[in-house]
Amino acid sequence: MSITYRTPTTKDWSTIDHLFRVSFCDTFAHLYAEEDLDAFLADFTEQAWTAQLTDAAYAFLLAEDEGEPVGYVKLGPRELPVASAENSIELRQLYLLKHWHGQGxxxxxxxxxxxxxxxxxxxxxFLTVYTDNHRARRFYERWGFDYVGPYTFMVGNHRDEDIIMRRPL
Structure with a gap:
């Protein structure tokens, strides 16, 4: 294992998209009707990824093992319905392929x-996490995130029970 990290470019949009879809579906697809999952995933397009990869309000880091993508993280402007300082940020996504869990x-x-x-x-x-994603919740708690309140996360027409978490910096 030789993990390297780099800032992805717009040429990497399909790599980020693949990591997102595989990780999300491995973890959550069993919760949704096919039409809800399809509707949710339809919003993740080349145009949407490229827009975020070129927008200075977002920041990405891509993890690779000998050139093979294994995970990424994305920061972006806070859009969650919480009262906070204007200078807050949202951890939008942190996805890692299952095979790579537990390796740092x-x-x-x-x-x-x-x-x-x-x-x-x-x-x-700030971030949101699915209520029953106990592994992720423990990870975020170890990093100093605390419960703020409930959050409804829509996957198609399906309402997920998520929670909002906050970490002072």
């Missing part, structure tokens, strides 16, 4: 996210 890659991606948020002047970071 998520730790590196999170460290980068926290450091990057601080460099951007953020005073706090």
């Amino acid at each position: 890659i998520a730790e590196h991606l999170m460290r980068w996210a926290v450091d990057t948020a601080k460099e951007r002047g953020a005073a706090e970071m």
